[in-house]
Amino acid sequence: MSKVQLSNVTKTYPNGAEAVRGVDMEVESGEFIVFVGPSGCGKSTLLRMVAGLESVTDGQIQIDDRLINDVSPADRDVAMVFQNYALYPHMTVHGNMSYGLKNRGMPKQEINAKVVEAAKMLKIEDFLDRQPNQLSGGQRQRVAMGRAIVREPKVFLFDEPLSNLDAKLRVQMRIEIKRLQRRMNVTSIYVTHDQTEAMTLADRLAVINEGKIEQMGAPIELYNNPATLFVASFIGSPQINLLPAMFDGQYLSSGDLKLEGFVDLPQSKELVLGIRPDELRLSDDGQFPMRVDIVEQHGSDNLIYGAILGAEQESDEETEFCFKTSQDMLPELESNLTLGFDVDRALVFHKDTGERLR
Amino acid sequence: MRNWNWRLISTHAILIVGVLFMSLPVWVAFATSTHSAEHILRNGLQIWPGGDFLSTYNEVLFVEGGVMKAVLGTTMLKNSLILGIGFAIGKVVISMLAAYAIVYFRFRLALPLFWIIFMTLLLPLEVRIIPSYEVVSGLGLLDTHVGLIVPLIASATGTFFFRQFFLSVPDELLEAARLDGATPWGFFIDILVPLSKTMIAAILIIMFVVGWNQYLWPLIMTTKEENYTLVIGIKQIYQILAEGGELPQYQKAFALTILATLPPVLVVLVFQNWFVKGLVESEK
Numbered sequence: 001m002s003k004v005q006l007s008n009v010t011k012t013y014p015n016g017a018e019a020v021r022g023v024d025m026e027v028e029s030g031e032f033i034v035f036v037g038p039s040g041c042g043k044s045t046l047l048r049m050v051a052g053l054e055s056v057t058d059g060q061i062q063i064d065d066r067l068i069n070d071v072s073p074a075d076r077d078v079a080m081v082f083q084n085y086a087l088y089p090h091m092t093v094h095g096n097m098s099y100g101l102k103n104r105g106m107p108k109q110e111i112n113a114k115v116v117e118a119a120k121m122l123k124i125e126d127f128l129d130r131q132p133n134q135l136s137g138g139q140r141q142r143v144a145m146g147r148a149i150v151r152e153p154k155v156f157l158f159d160e161p162l163s164n165l166d167a168k169l170r171v172q173m174r175i176e177i178k179r180l181q182r183r184m185n186v187t188s189i190y191v192t193h194d195q196t197e198a199m200t201l202a203d204r205l206a207v208i209n210e211g212k213i214e215q216m217g218a219p220i221e222l223y224n225n226p227a228t229l230f231v232a233s234f235i236g237s238p239q240i241n242l243l244p245a246m247f248d249g250q251y252l253s254s255g256d257l258k259l260e261g262f263v264d265l266p267q268s269k270e271l272v273l274g275i276r277p278d279e280l281r282l283s284d285d286g287q288f289p290m291r292v293d294i295v296e297q298h299g300s301d302n303l304i305y306g307a308i309l310g311a312e313q314e315s316d317e318e319t320e321f322c323f324k325t326s327q328d329m330l331p332e333l334e335s336n337l338t339l340g341f342d343v344d345r346a347l348v349f350h351k352d353t354g355e356r357l358r
Numbered sequence: 359m360r361n362w363n364w365r366l367i368s369t370h371a372i373l374i375v376g377v378l379f380m381s382l383p384v385w386v387a388f389a390t391s392t393h394s395a396e397h398i399l400r401n402g403l404q405i406w407p408g409g410d411f412l413s414t415y416n417e418v419l420f421v422e423g424g425v426m427k428a429v430l431g432t433t434m435l436k437n438s439l440i441l442g443i444g445f446a447i448g449k450v451v452i453s454m455l456a457a458y459a460i461v462y463f464r465f466r467l468a469l470p471l472f473w474i475i476f477m478t479l480l481l482p483l484e485v486r487i488i489p490s491y492e493v494v495s496g497l498g499l500l501d502t503h504v505g506l507i508v509p510l511i512a513s514a515t516g517t518f519f520f521r522q523f524f525l526s527v528p529d530e531l532l533e534a535a536r537l538d539g540a541t542p543w544g545f546f547i548d549i550l551v552p553l554s555k556t557m558i559a560a561i562l563i564i565m566f567v568v569g570w571n572q573y574l575w576p577l578i579m580t581t582k583e584e585n586y587t588l589v590i591g592i593k594q595i596y597q598i599l600a601e602g603g604e605l606p607q608y609q610k611a612f613a614l615t616i617l618a619t620l621p622p623v624l625v626v627l628v629f630q631n632w633f634v635k636g637l638v639e640s641e642k
């Protein structure tokens with residue numbers, strides 16, 4: 001049960017790369033925080049600074065009000081699960097899980113009890129005598145988790161722990177991680193670039209872009225109320241549909257399309273209209289004529305991808321929309337649909353700054 | 359089919375010639391060592407074993423004055439073993455520690471130091487033998503095992519191999535160990551050493567053979583007969599032969615040679631599985 005506090009944390013690597021540029025964040029006791037962001041945005045760097053594996057260039061990191069900038073990783077009382085598991089290949093599962101406790105001078109019996117308990121919790125008690133190379137990926141992942149759990153740390157840190165697993169196992173482990181975290185109630189920070197993982201695991205989600213926190217909040221809040229174009233396009237799968245547009249005082253127009261119902265937008269500025277795929281609907285008096293290019297059947301629903309006819313084009317490519325619909329709607333390829341949307345639910349952004357306007 | 363047979367036969371013929379070429383001299387040395395001195399003097403080298411195996415080898419190994427004036431074959435064997443084993447262990451320990459420092463401690467001179475160590479490959483013992491001798495004799499270590507072994511154990515090759523191996527160990531292992539509270543020493547002993555065990559075995563074997571075969575350094579270092587290694591013993595016995603005098607004891611010279619080749623061969627045979635594994639496999 002521990003708080004983690006970051007104030008104005010900055011990291012510049014010796015080669016000059018500015019990986020983290022001033023991050024402020026407060027993680028409450030027992031909270032599950034997820035960092036998401038595109039590759040290279042500094043998620044891992046931030047996490048590794050909390051772990052003590054990277055030095056902090058500037059700013060402060062505190063755990064339970066104790067400044068830990070210069071505390072060694074071992075004395076921070078954090079445990080980390082790595083993407084490639086980082087199990088000690090020559091030790092048994094038991095050895096892997098007990099190594100940290102042994103180094104802390106815990107008596108043998110106590111270690112044993114803890115290892116067995118954690119192993120039961122993770123359903124790996126049958127493998128305690130095996131070496132990592134005799135385990136499947138999922139089992140290795142569990143051992144890595146077990147190694148973190150037995151330590152009973154103040155904070156769990158996860159760096160893309162599930163990205164080496166196949167899709168099905170990933171879902172299963174995702175649920176398990178959530179369950180474990182709930183049960184142990186340990187403050188956790190989890191790095192991923194997987195949408196679904198981020199949305200489902202997080203109590204609060206921090207979207208990171210170019211070393212800064214772009215927005216932080218409950219996942220559904222970020223989905224419904226993104227503060228910037230970046231957050232809107234990063235959160236949500238399939239991705240939000242974006243349309244370049246201009247406002248002339250009456251219409252929001254994009255190429256030949258003129259959309260009604262928008263007010264109070266800055267005029268003659270480049271804007272971007274964002275509409276989630278599931279907010280589009282089929283409607284005869286809709287605003288978007290769409291030529292169907294691809295239909296993906298996902299089971300319960302279909303995703304229809306197509307070009308919006310007459311819309312302004314970003315480059316040579318036609319503006320593509322994705323339209324999420326139920327499984328019984330199967331339009332012919334190359335046929336034309338007319339899609340409508342609810343003006344109140346549409347998002348409008350400044351193109352240059354990415355700032356949300358409504 | 360015929361064509362195939364012909365090819366098979368020619369391949370094998372080449373292999374057999376190769377094998378004979380390599381092993382015949384050894385065999386001749388062994389066969390000759392089992393004949394009496396007179397027989398060899400009269401008939402030259404022998405291809406078939408004679409009847410004096412036991413008496414010759416017994417004399418060489420266990421009888422005082424049998425081979426040298428004072429020292430026994432077994433004493434020389436012991437000295438060679440101490441040199442070979444001490445040399446191998448010393449090299450492995452020193453080069454592992456050096457590589458550990460170079461790879462894992464980010465001090466600024468790590469890379470230049472590594473290249474300096476690497477460059478000593480260009481300066482073998484023969485080049486620095488006189489200063490080395492000066493130092494060792496100044497320390498009063500002539501005719502001791504320590505003086506024999508220590509100046510030889512710095513190893514650029516070993517350091518290089520271990521460095522390459524350590525570089526290939528994933529960083530996450532170190533990070534996990536740090537989070538697990540391992541000290542630098544703990545990480546080395548608990549994780550790096552076990553991970554390197556096949557590598558260690560391979561280098562131990564190579565270095566044992568190299569140490570066993572050391573010639574120039576022990577020759578300069580040892581003045582007393584009781585400190586002779588087998589290799590030096592062989593040199594001395596042939597020298598005695600060359601100087602002439604009584605009936606030349608060729609069979610003893612050959613016996614000593616055979617005895618000197620035996621331990622390295624045994625070591626390689628017994629440990630060759632490990633050896634190959636260490637060179638080929640990277641278990642991480």
Ligand SMILES: Nc1ncnc2c1ncn2[C@@H]1O[C@H](COP(=O)(O)OP(=O)(O)OP(=O)(O)O)[C@@H](O)[C@H]1O
Binds near residue numbers: 017
């Ligand atoms: N050891 C390093 N030395 C120099 N620059 C680094 C180092 N590690 C990372 N960087 C740089 O810092 C930036 C952030 O890297 P980081 O690993 O934190 O990204 P990430 O968000 O975890 O990306 P990914 O999702 O691909 O893992 C990148 O631009 C990267 O090139």
Ligand SMILES: [Mg+2]
Binds near residue numbers: 043044045159
């Ligand atoms: Mg990363």
